[in-house]
Amino acid sequence: MNVRKHWFAIRKDLSGQRSWLLGLCSFLLPLCIWSLVSYTPWIWHPMVLISDPGGVAYFQKDMLVDREIFNKENAFMREEGESEARGELANPIYLPAPHKVVQAFITAFQTAPIRRNDPWLHQSILHSITVIFYGFTLSAILGVPLGILCGTFAFFTRIIEPFIDFIRYMPAPAFGALMVAFLGIADAPKVAIIFIGTFFQMVLVVGNTTRLLDKSLLEAAQTLGATSKKLIFHVIVPGILPNLYRDMRILLGWAWTYLIVAELIGASSGISWFINQQAKYRNYDNVFAAIVMIGIIGLTTDQILRFIGHYLFPWERRN
Amino acid sequence: MNNLNLPSYLEQEPDVRARFEKIRQRPVVLKVQHLGKIFPGTDGDIVALHDILFNIHRREFICVIGASGCGKSTLIRILAGLDYPTSGQVLLDNQEVKGPSPDRGMVFQGYTLFPWLTIKKNIMFGLKMTNHGNNYAAEQALQWIDLVGLSNFANAYPHELSGGMKQRVAIARALANRPRILLMDEPFGALDAQTRSQMQAYLLQIWRNVDITILFITHDLDEAVYLADRIVVLGTHPGHIQEIIEVSVPRPRNPDQFLTPQFLATKKRLEELIHPPEKNRQEDLPMIRLTQAGDEVI
Structure with missing residues (x-):
């Protein structure tokens, strides 16, 4: 059998057309199941x-x-x-049909909040994005250099990583009450939770990525006259950059998972506030719309970042 | 090979002998003095190198050869300054080697080009690390790219090049720093046979055109005899010098010499040193018959 034409060839790439088709199916299949459950009266409908x-x-x-x-x-x-x-x-109210969610998706942006001072949906989303931005930027500014130091010098690995490993096992939301006590009930504790959720992982992940850099590149650079400082800035940093970028994309995804908890501590805000509020009014179609919204924002950012990465690191375009 | 009537590998034609006289009169670039290296192991210490002693003269081409595990790589890493000896020392122009430095260029078996830099920038790397200006570095890099025949690839990235081309860039990159000696650690080991012989011819050509002393590590006997002025033969357990052979094959070398009596005689001597005949006899190998086929297929 021709391996290239086989749909299930082990560790072989599929053609562009097939990959695209399967990518589409991965969204269509769940949608189909959802539609089946919603629109055929003899399936479920209790x-x-x-x-x-x-x-x-x-x-x-x-x-x-x-x-x-x-x-x-x-x-x-x-x-x-x-x-x-x-x-x-x-079906029960907590499983709205697809078309209801699509409707809610549109109307949710157009409907004024019930109480006059409450934010609109787009304001909630913007607020969430701001919290993520500050939390993640802060942890990247501190975490990336620290991770590179850990991956470069055994001294920093030994003095920093054990403690970070210890904190890493504490779930970020556990710090919620503490952060409110330290930082008040506004946005500061939310940013802090995002920071705690990503920073400690980031140091370890970046440290590991740095250690994975081919050691012979460092040796080659040394025989070409590179000294310690130049090694870091001319070999280690550019060498790990594409992997570092990939790590950041993954960690940004983590930041979104911590967002929901972060927004519920202190004065709840952002998209989680919207979700909770709508759930209280039993507007489950709006709840679904908001959850899908988070997915869309996450996927879109990641795809945009991937696209940018493609241009930033031309030497990584192997395939 | 035993049936052939080969001359002694020590026999040198007058012009070859004159050439070696001339080499010996040139200044010594690198002195390896009683070098020893011991690795601490779980079952006691492992002696990787024991009392390595030889000199390399200016513009000499030295090959180091030995079976795997004889400490060839440890030796070249110590010469490059990437590893430390536990005894003895290495002198480059009478200065003790204390760490890696651009005066000893190195070409590794894995290509070790910087994947994020274009070919031109890879070659500029060493010059920039040694604080040369950007313009000077760029100008020099283009010259070296021309010398290794990759003018069309100046702005390509390493992953776009074949193995042989990558190794040419690695050689140019090491030479651009004008090192006193070029250390090469099985540089053609990962290449296919055809590219490998092209690269050997190439290296000899570069060596003729550039004022450079070369120490070349290999486990390929043909390669060693084809390239070297002298061959340092290392033995195993511990790594020690068995013999230093002056190759009596006249220069300039070409692949036709592979079957000349001098070439074969030198190669035979290397073979005896590296694979002592008594250890290699077929009868010693226990064999189990695993096939049902009759003897007529063999």
Whole structure:
């Protein structure tokens, strides 16, 4: 069999067309499953949406009832000879159909907040992005140089990494209460949580990336006359740059996971505030829209960064 | 080979002998004095090198040869200053070698070009590290690129080059710093046979055109005889000098000489030193028959 034409060849690349197609499917498949569950009445649908309460006293129009209860009440009505309730099969409120989420996605941006001083959705998102930006930038400014030092000098590895390894195991949200005590209830403790969540990992990851740099490049540079300081700035830094960039992309993803917890401490804000608020009003379509929004922001930033990286590091374009 | 009537490898034609006289009169560039290296191991110390002693004269081409594990690489790393000897010392122009320095250029087996720099900038690297101006470095780099015949690749990145081309850049990069000696650690070991013989011819050509002394490590007997003025033969356990052979094959060398009596005689001597005949007999190897096929297929 021709290996190139095989869909399941071990460790072989697929053609561009096939890769693209599969990439599309990876989004379409979950969407299909979601649509199936939402639009075919005989799959799941454990509830009934009442369209006509009939004789059942506590039923109301547009009320969601368990199918069992609906059938039991109707059986009772039949025995009593009163008019039966009518309705159509529905899913629970926490699983809105795709089109509802798409609608919510659009209306969420256009709907004014319920209370006058509350932020609009786009303001919430902007606020979240700001928190991530400050937290991540701060941890990169300190974490990258420290990581490079750890990867370069055994001295710094031994004096810094053990303690960081220890802190790394403490979940960042555990510092929430402390940070509020230190920094108040505004944005400062949120930035601090993002910082704690990424900084310690960053030092270790960057240290490791630095250590992975081919040692013979350093030796070659030494035989060409490079001394310690020049080795760091002319060999180590440019040598690890593409991998460092990749590490930063991954860690930025981590920052988003800490965001949700960070925004709930102190005065809650940003997109998590929006999600919680909408959940309280049982607007689950808005909740889904906001979650999808985070995914879209994350994926888009990452793809943009990847695209930029392609131009920043032309020597990495092997394939 | 035993059936051939070979001359002694020590026999030298008059012009070859005259050439060696001339080499011996040239100043000594590198002195290796009673070099020893011991690695601490879990089962006691391992002696990697024991009492290595030889001199290299200016513009001489020296090959160091030996079976694997004889400490060839340790030796060249010590000469480059990337490793320290536990006893003895290395003198370059009578100055003790104390660490890596641009006066000893090195070409490694893995290409070790900087992947983030273009070919031109790779060659400029050493000059910039030794505080030469950008313009001077660029100008020099272009000359070296021309010398190794890669003018069309000045702005290419290393990953766009073939193995042989990469090694040419590595040689140019080391030479651009005008080192006193060029150390080469099995530089052609990763190349295919054809590229390898091209590179050997190439290296001899560069050596003729540039004032450079070369110490070249290899485990390939043909390569050693083809390239070297003298061959330092190392033995194993511990690494020590078995013999230093003056190659009696006249220069200029060309691949046709591979079958000349002098060439074969030298190669035979190397073979005896590196693979002593009594250890290599086939009867000593236990063999199990694993095939059902009859003898007629062999």
